[in-house]
Amino acid sequence: MRTVSDYFGSLVFDDRVMRAKLPSDVYASLKRTIDEGASLDTHVADAVATAMRDWAVEHGATHFTHWFQPLTGVTAEKHDSFIAPSPDGGVIMEFSGKELIQGEPDASSFPSGGLRATFEARGYTAWDPTSYAFIKGHTLCIPTAFCSYSGEALDKKTPLLRSMQALNKQALRVLKLFGNEDVKCVRPCVGPEQEYFLIDKAMYEKRKDLVFCGRTLFGAKPPKGQELDDHYFGAIKPRVEAYMEDLNTELWKLGILAKTEHNEVAPSQHELAPIFSVANIATDHNQLTMEIMQKVASRHGLVCLLAEKPFAGVNGSGKHNNWSLATDTGVNLFKPGETPYENAQFLLFLCAAVQAVDNYQDLLRLSVATAGNDHRLGANEAPPAVISIFLGDELTAVLDAIETDTPYSGTEKTVLKLGVHVLPKFTRDTTDRNRTSPFAFTGNKFEFRMVGSSDSIACANIMLNAAMAETLKEFADRLEGVSDFESALHDLIKETIKAHKRIIFNGNGYDDAWIKEATEKRGLLNLRTTPDALATVLEKKNVEMLTSLKIFSEAEIRSRYEICLENYCKTVNIEGLTMVDMVRKEILPAVEAYLGDLSGTVAAKTAAVPGLACKYEKDLISKLSKLADEISDAASSLDTTLIRLKAIPDVTDAAYVIRDVVLQKMAELRVVCDEAESITADKYWPFPTYGDLLFGVR
Numbered sequence: 001m002r003t004v005s006d007y008f009g010s011l012v013f014d015d016r017v018m019r020a021k022l023p024s025d026v027y028a029s030l031k032r033t034i035d036e037g038a039s040l041d042t043h044v045a046d047a048v049a050t051a052m053r054d055w056a057v058e059h060g061a062t063h064f065t066h067w068f069q070p071l072t073g074v075t076a077e078k079h080d081s082f083i084a085p086s087p088d089g090g091v092i093m094e095f096s097g098k099e100l101i102q103g104e105p106d107a108s109s110f111p112s113g114g115l116r117a118t119f120e121a122r123g124y125t126a127w128d129p130t131s132y133a134f135i136k137g138h139t140l141c142i143p144t145a146f147c148s149y150s151g152e153a154l155d156k157k158t159p160l161l162r163s164m165q166a167l168n169k170q171a172l173r174v175l176k177l178f179g180n181e182d183v184k185c186v187r188p189c190v191g192p193e194q195e196y197f198l199i200d201k202a203m204y205e206k207r208k209d210l211v212f213c214g215r216t217l218f219g220a221k222p223p224k225g226q227e228l229d230d231h232y233f234g235a236i237k238p239r240v241e242a243y244m245e246d247l248n249t250e251l252w253k254l255g256i257l258a259k260t261e262h263n264e265v266a267p268s269q270h271e272l273a274p275i276f277s278v279a280n281i282a283t284d285h286n287q288l289t290m291e292i293m294q295k296v297a298s299r300h301g302l303v304c305l306l307a308e309k310p311f312a313g314v315n316g317s318g319k320h321n322n323w324s325l326a327t328d329t330g331v332n333l334f335k336p337g338e339t340p341y342e343n344a345q346f347l348l349f350l351c352a353a354v355q356a357v358d359n360y361q362d363l364l365r366l367s368v369a370t371a372g373n374d375h376r377l378g379a380n381e382a383p384p385a386v387i388s389i390f391l392g393d394e395l396t397a398v399l400d401a402i403e404t405d406t407p408y409s410g411t412e413k414t415v416l417k418l419g420v421h422v423l424p425k426f427t428r429d430t431t432d433r434n435r436t437s438p439f440a441f442t443g444n445k446f447e448f449r450m451v452g453s454s455d456s457i458a459c460a461n462i463m464l465n466a467a468m469a470e471t472l473k474e475f476a477d478r479l480e481g482v483s484d485f486e487s488a489l490h491d492l493i494k495e496t497i498k499a500h501k502r503i504i505f506n507g508n509g510y511d512d513a514w515i516k517e518a519t520e521k522r523g524l525l526n527l528r529t530t531p532d533a534l535a536t537v538l539e540k541k542n543v544e545m546l547t548s549l550k551i552f553s554e555a556e557i558r559s560r561y562e563i564c565l566e567n568y569c570k571t572v573n574i575e576g577l578t579m580v581d582m583v584r585k586e587i588l589p590a591v592e593a594y595l596g597d598l599s600g601t602v603a604a605k606t607a608a609v610p611g612l613a614c615k616y617e618k619d620l621i622s623k624l625s626k627l628a629d630e631i632s633d634a635a636s637s638l639d640t641t642l643i644r645l646k647a648i649p650d651v652t653d654a655a656y657v658i659r660d661v662v663l664q665k666m667a668e669l670r671v672v673c674d675e676a677e678s679i680t681a682d683k684y685w686p687f688p689t690y691g692d693l694l695f696g697v698r
């Protein structure tokens, strides 16, 4: 039997393959490009392309594609076969260095958020040699960045790579101050925990809301939900187990480090978590993971729902983004060290994260802002829309002690002197206690829990890296060249704690009292909806930070603002239209059919026994008939609003109408439909119910 280690990474042109297949000088040169960003010359590119082609063809590939991440949030690919005609009438398989390095997909149909007006529609894709090429189906996929000819990023990978570069530069400056001359590179490492729902495919196909929107727009609460907590970590059902097994095999073949799997809180909800990797690879891998999760589900007669809130009344799905910083010498900068010096360094990086999150709360919030995630954040199942940091009581007490120069009880009652004393050993706080926090320190990393399950993790990590780079830059500017490093460091840490401790909160984030305290006493932002959050990207401090670090140009920021808002408007518009369609073509006809049969029953019964009261039927007919009128009115009102919406030219104005009017009307329509469902006989209801969907996979 083949073991996992036999086939792990078998579809990846990884370091093992490169070492075996490339001439040693080519391998050394490519490694320099991968590790140090050195540019690649043409003969190296040609040699790599040839080896890649031979390897891919051996593995059954017939095509290649530049695989990229446009601003749609999903990945894109355009396949070209390797074939070229040979003089004898046959074909040879060709792939050049030029084709490896650069491609020219026709970009005119990807969202560009107004950027297109300023440059040619055609963009180009450029190989990202730091992320390995892989085979999907019969196609060699080459991870690439996607840019315009004038250099504007049209994708999510380019700004992510830029943010990693900025962070590397500033982190190295800070590390030098601590005497770490041997460190050549600092990289953000990410492990995204992916939550998802698995439902039966045949049932899925009967619901237009699931097919068009990926989430239910109607559904009366079933008798059983998640109240017994019997699904969380429960035994995995055989059908789901078979799916997970198949999924793991596919992911492992692609070198994706799928590690943990379990049932989540809601019925039919599950989670898959990988081992950490460098941020851009983790991003590529998560995109691939989401794609393969859906593909494999189909083979098992299942559908994998990635929407943040596919069902009302039970938990939604997030993608908790575990984030840390690692040096090429193997040090995790968020891990408390063993020596006083390491501890001082740890505290400085920790304080930088605190300041970064406080100063750029808005950017972190908007990095996860989508129509789908708005239903999840703040619904007492995922973090609220207010950003705060959980540090745990022990670490918070250490920071308090430093801030006030008071003894910390954990260290034999001495006043902590940075660079002299070691920190006490922290017991790791259990993740259970962090569950309500948007940004939780978990011993050696931060867990950014606000990311939505269907989101690309690129945006969240771009903003995290950017905010951290900016803060480290400020710290390095201040500390470089000081005569007494230890006291300057002490002052900086103390001041940072004082200035930014308002963002630290170890209590229950679901508590209404916290939201009040956060916004009223602490002045933290509460950006409840996507339009509220997105608007903040255009604020001067944010534009200045992102442009000065060269992560985005101003035009790129504007384009992303437009695209995200447009996406919000389009998503909700599709949902509204789907509701109207389902009501008019399915729900009302079903209710009417039931009403017709009930009325027929009354007529038949009174014909048989004249004078019979038929109270049960008549009450039901009155109630349902009244609901049918209300449903019809609510659907018309929603429909009229959607028509009005179309006439609003400005996307920001449209987004506010959605936030304030459309979503409200959708909610009103749902209430009456769900009520009708709860009193309509099962056999009339036109599509599978919540009970069927949530408990249908056995």
Ligand SMILES: NC(=O)CC[C@H](N)C(=O)O
Pocket: 195, 264, 265, 315, 316, 317, 318, 319, 376, 381, 382, 383, 435, 449
């Ligand atoms: N067990 C959990 O951590 C639940 C998390 C929750 N599903 C979320 O949306 O974030």
